[in-house]
Amino acid sequence: MSRSKYIKWGLWLITFLLIAVMTVIFSLAKGEIDIPLSKIYNILINRNNDLEYTVLKEIRLPRIILGLSVGGALSLAGVILQGIYRNPLVEPYTLGISGGAALGVAFAIVAGLNFSVGSFMLPVSGFIGALITVFLVYILSVRKGKIHTQNMLLIGVMVSFIASSAIMFIMATTTNENLHNIVFWVMGSLDETNKDLIKVAVIVSILCLLISYIFIDPLNALRLGEDKARHLGINTDLSIKLLFIISSLLTGMCVSIAGVIGFVGLIIPQFMRLIVGSDFRILLISSFLTGGGFIVFCDTIARTIVAPNELPVGVITGIIGGISFIAILINLGKNTRHI
Amino acid sequence: MARNKKNIILTLLIFLSINSYAKEANRIISLAPSITNMIYLLKAQDKLVGCTNYCLEGVKDGKNIVANAIDVNIEKVFLLKPDMVFTAGLTKPSTIEALKKLNIKVLSFPSAKTYAEICEQFITIASYTGREQLAKKIVEYQKRRLDSIKKSIPKGKKPKIFIELGAKPLFTAVPNTFMDDFITQAGGINIATDISTGIITRENVILKDPDAIVIVTMGIVGEEEKAVWKRYKQLSAARKGKIFTVDPYKSCGPNPVTFVDVVEELVTKLYK
Numbered sequence: 001m002s003r004s005k006y007i008k009w010g011l012w013l014i015t016f017l018l019i020a021v022m023t024v025i026f027s028l029a030k031g032e033i034d035i036p037l038s039k040i041y042n043i044l045i046n047r048n049n050d051l052e053y054t055v056l057k058e059i060r061l062p063r064i065i066l067g068l069s070v071g072g073a074l075s076l077a078g079v080i081l082q083g084i085y086r087n088p089l090v091e092p093y094t095l096g097i098s099g100g101a102a103l104g105v106a107f108a109i110v111a112g113l114n115f116s117v118g119s120f121m122l123p124v125s126g127f128i129g130a131l132i133t134v135f136l137v138y139i140l141s142v143r144k145g146k147i148h149t150q151n152m153l154l155i156g157v158m159v160s161f162i163a164s165s166a167i168m169f170i171m172a173t174t175t176n177e178n179l180h181n182i183v184f185w186v187m188g189s190l191d192e193t194n195k196d197l198i199k200v201a202v203i204v205s206i207l208c209l210l211i212s213y214i215f216i217d218p219l220n221a222l223r224l225g226e227d228k229a230r231h232l233g234i235n236t237d238l239s240i241k242l243l244f245i246i247s248s249l250l251t252g253m254c255v256s257i258a259g260v261i262g263f264v265g266l267i268i269p270q271f272m273r274l275i276v277g278s279d280f281r282i283l284l285i286s287s288f289l290t291g292g293g294f295i296v297f298c299d300t301i302a303r304t305i306v307a308p309n310e311l312p313v314g315v316i317t318g319i320i321g322g323i324s325f326i327a328i329l330i331n332l333g334k335n336t337r338h339i
Numbered sequence: 340m341a342r343n344k345k346n347i348i349l350t351l352l353i354f355l356s357i358n359s360y361a362k363e364a365n366r367i368i369s370l371a372p373s374i375t376n377m378i379y380l381l382k383a384q385d386k387l388v389g390c391t392n393y394c395l396e397g398v399k400d401g402k403n404i405v406a407n408a409i410d411v412n413i414e415k416v417f418l419l420k421p422d423m424v425f426t427a428g429l430t431k432p433s434t435i436e437a438l439k440k441l442n443i444k445v446l447s448f449p450s451a452k453t454y455a456e457i458c459e460q461f462i463t464i465a466s467y468t469g470r471e472q473l474a475k476k477i478v479e480y481q482k483r484r485l486d487s488i489k490k491s492i493p494k495g496k497k498p499k500i501f502i503e504l505g506a507k508p509l510f511t512a513v514p515n516t517f518m519d520d521f522i523t524q525a526g527g528i529n530i531a532t533d534i535s536t537g538i539i540t541r542e543n544v545i546l547k548d549p550d551a552i553v554i555v556t557m558g559i560v561g562e563e564e565k566a567v568w569k570r571y572k573q574l575s576a577a578r579k580g581k582i583f584t585v586d587p588y589k590s591c592g593p594n595p596v597t598f599v600d601v602v603e604e605l606v607t608k609l610y611k
């Protein structure tokens with residue numbers, strides 16, 4: 001029984017990996033100029049400084065790598081948070097992390113930090129904003145040294161509202177140019193030209209994936225509820241705290257580099273739970289791989305569907321993710337598993 | 340018969356002067372920085388009683404602030420008892436309706452698409468401030484200036500130009516905007532003629548291979564963007580070293596004078 005389960009998981013993993021690789025190749029080939037699949041490998045290896053090499057290496061590849069990292073990170077954060085709260089509606093942005101990051105960026109734009117210090121100040125301020133929000137949510141949810149997860153959720157939602165009101169306030173009192181910058185930043189984009197930021201995204205997302213595997217037992221035990229997990233000898237408080245920090249780090253990183261890309265952290269974990277089941281051993285890595293592939297696919301659509309114009313990637317993630325998820329739920333009908 | 344003619348002319352003159360007097364406004368509110376800027380250029384700022392919080396001159400002068408980038412404080416506008424409120428494309432139609440319901444005269448200017456339209460709007464604003472003659476003088480002088488700048492452009496193939504208004508996402512000027520007219524007046528061709536909204540892919544810019552890239556921003560962000568474009572060695576603009584920044588304050592809300600300033604700057608940087 002157990003052995004067949006592992007074989008099944010292995011097969012799923014290979015499938016997801018193959019889908020992700022195929023998406024990457026599709027994304028490399030598609031764009032303003034369609035590069036034939038057979039030529040991509042040669043172009044990248046020969047390194048002739050021609051147009052196709054520049055487009056592949058300087059534009060499409062960095063974008064794909066960032067997409068894989070951000071999609072993987074958001075889905076991972078979603079899985080972990082849904083695990084901690086045992087609530088399928090929780091997503092990385094529910095806890096006010098994106099609101100905090102956006103507030104940080106809005107401050108930086110209004111203070112002109114991107115003009116006086118450098119454009120890297122936007123992701124840095126976004127990350128600081130996200131961390132402050134997380135810290136606030138955490139401090140306010142701890143009572144007598146114990147975390148109250150339901151309180152935490154409510155406080156997170158409230159902090160999120162406060163942050164969006166504060167952003168509205170900033171937008172209402174700032175200049176037209178700043179308003180334009182804030183709106184565009186919030187839309188989200190994977191068009192990042194700073195290669196150091198892309199490296200940060202890759203390292204943070206892979207590290208957090210590895211670290212999250214240390215918490216496999218607590219995550220699986222928490223499925224039974226906090227009390228039962230405690231009876232099984234799990235230090236639930238510490239695990240929840242550390243998992244919360246990991247998911248906050250992941251979300252803060254994504255939001256500060258790529259802006260707000262919705263739905264991925266909500267839909268991919270649910271999707272994966274329907275396909276591979278609720279065991280976190282397979283759920284974490286599957287969500288990571290599928291989330292990455294999903295964003296890369298959506299980004300390819302976003303930059304080609306109305307070419308030479310480009311759509312914000314969040315538009316496509318929302319439409320494709322939302323519609324396909326509803327379609328699957330309807331198809332599963334009454335026999336659908338509870339998620 | 341001759342007397343009759345005299346009477347008719349006299350009546351007509353009186354009517355016209357009354358009409359032009361009635362048109363003139365003494366308490367003006369401007370809901371757009373470009374309009375405020377034109378009022379200052381016309382030296383009619385004493386008639387300006389309110390403006391937005393991003394009208395640089397008005398804020399500096401301590402004028403009443405009646406609007407921000409999103410909303411207009413209708414109550415404050417009403418209390419200032421303006422004879423005329425000037426608005427531009429960004430003001431919400433519901434706000435304009437609300438002002439009209441309060442019997443406030445509102446004149447909306449759509450976003451100017453060409454230099455000629457900027458001049459027309461300038462003269463219209465001048466006609467409400469009693470500075471029409473001054474406005475016409477300014478426009479005539481600037482048009483002569485523009486002509487002489489255009490004459491200095493070397494004959495030959497027109498350079499393809501990419502004008503960058505924002506970096507993330509990459510944002511450019513589309514046809515039928517005064518930004519596009521900067522390029523036309525400077526003797527160039529906008530590479531973004533086939534796009535409808537401003538967001539453009541970096542790939543598309545590289546494929547169209549502009550001869551020059553104009554970045555409308557200042558400071559470090561402008562320098563960073565220059566460095567990004569220079570990385571693409573195949574780009575003609577990078578090879579020719581024609582990647583430069585222009586002043587966003589002058590180019591984003593131009594009047595008849597600053598428009599020509601920007602074209603002059605462009606011509607100097609493009610053909611030197």
